[in-house]
Amino acid sequence: MPELPEVETTLRGIEPYIIGKKISSVIIRNPSLRWPVPEEIPKKLKNQVIDRIQRRGKYLLLQVSKEYLIIHLGMSGSLRISKQADIKKHDHIDLCFEDGTYLRYCDPRRFGCFLWTDDIEKHFLLKHLGPEPLSNSFNGEYLFEASRKRKTSVKNFIMNSRVVVGVGNIYASEALYAAGIRPTSKAGKVTKKKFNLLAQEIVKILRKSIENGGTTLRDFVSGDNAPGYFKQSLKVYGREGEKCYKCSTEIKGIRIGQRASAYCPKCQAKF
Numbered sequence: 358m359p360e361l362p363e364v365e366t367t368l369r370g371i372e373p374y375i376i377g378k379k380i381s382s383v384i385i386r387n388p389s390l391r392w393p394v395p396e397e398i399p400k401k402l403k404n405q406v407i408d409r410i411q412r413r414g415k416y417l418l419l420q421v422s423k424e425y426l427i428i429h430l431g432m433s434g435s436l437r438i439s440k441q442a443d444i445k446k447h448d449h450i451d452l453c454f455e456d457g458t459y460l461r462y463c464d465p466r467r468f469g470c471f472l473w474t475d476d477i478e479k480h481f482l483l484k485h486l487g488p489e490p491l492s493n494s495f496n497g498e499y500l501f502e503a504s505r506k507r508k509t510s511v512k513n514f515i516m517n518s519r520v521v522v523g524v525g526n527i528y529a530s531e532a533l534y535a536a537g538i539r540p541t542s543k544a545g546k547v548t549k550k551k552f553n554l555l556a557q558e559i560v561k562i563l564r565k566s567i568e569n570g571g572t573t574l575r576d577f578v579s580g581d582n583a584p585g586y587f588k589q590s591l592k593v594y595g596r597e598g599e600k601c602y603k604c605s606t607e608i609k610g611i612r613i614g615q616r617a618s619a620y621c622p623k624c625q626a627k628f
């Protein structure tokens with residue numbers, strides 16, 4: 358599933374190829390995404406120029422004049438720049454530019470979205486989002502204050518997009534391991550010192566993933582390749598039954614909420 362780093366990598370990959378470009382038409386081959394693609398979108402975008410692209414959580418916001426196209430990649434979506442007209446099975450939407458290039462959206466499972474808004478502050482998908490993890494408003498102090506009296510597990514807490522956006526299951530698991538916090542600990546019990554460490558680790562892992570993603574940017578313009586998502590060596594996620602790299606204790610697997618989790622019983626303290 359595309360996570361924040363992949364979305365950021367996508368943004369950086371497509372940005373130079375779409376900013377200032379005039380859209381000649383929009384082709385919607387299949388409007389049945391998570392929400393139906395609004396019929397007004399082709400009319401709204403025709404003959405318009407893309408002024409800016411930004412990311413909010415895992416949403417990409419393409420600004421056209423004072424309005425925005427909101428794109429989410431869902432479970433399996435990807436965007437690529439193409440110079441070719443050859444369409445593959447799950448290529449549902451094309452923004453066609455005047456210069457003959459396309460921004461092409463592919464999404465086999467169709468959990469993504471293409472929506473339209475004139476107010477990104479009030480849109481139902483965006484208005485409840487917490488701070489960006491790579492912004493100044495995100496730090497250990499913030500997590501500590503926001504978590505007091507919260508009985509939810511610290512892992513669910515940091516994966517809650519109202520608390521902070523873009524911390525997916527793998528990133529949460531790895532950051533909790535690096536910070537030495539057991540994922541099942543009650544969020545309200547974790548110390549300020551540990552939250553400082555955790556915030557630092559979340560930032561570190563997201564930045565590293567974005568850097569790794571950055572090495573595959575050329576894939577975005579290769580015409581028919583989906584973006585090559587980063588590969589990163591995982592220290593705890595998916596390592597149930599294997600030995601901890603730090604202390605050789607067996608990594609335990611559990612489920613928190615609906616999600617697979619793993620932790621080292623020795624290195625990750627319970628609060």
Ligand SMILES: [Zn+2]
Pocket residue numbers: 601602603604605606621622623624625
């Ligand atoms: Zn260990």
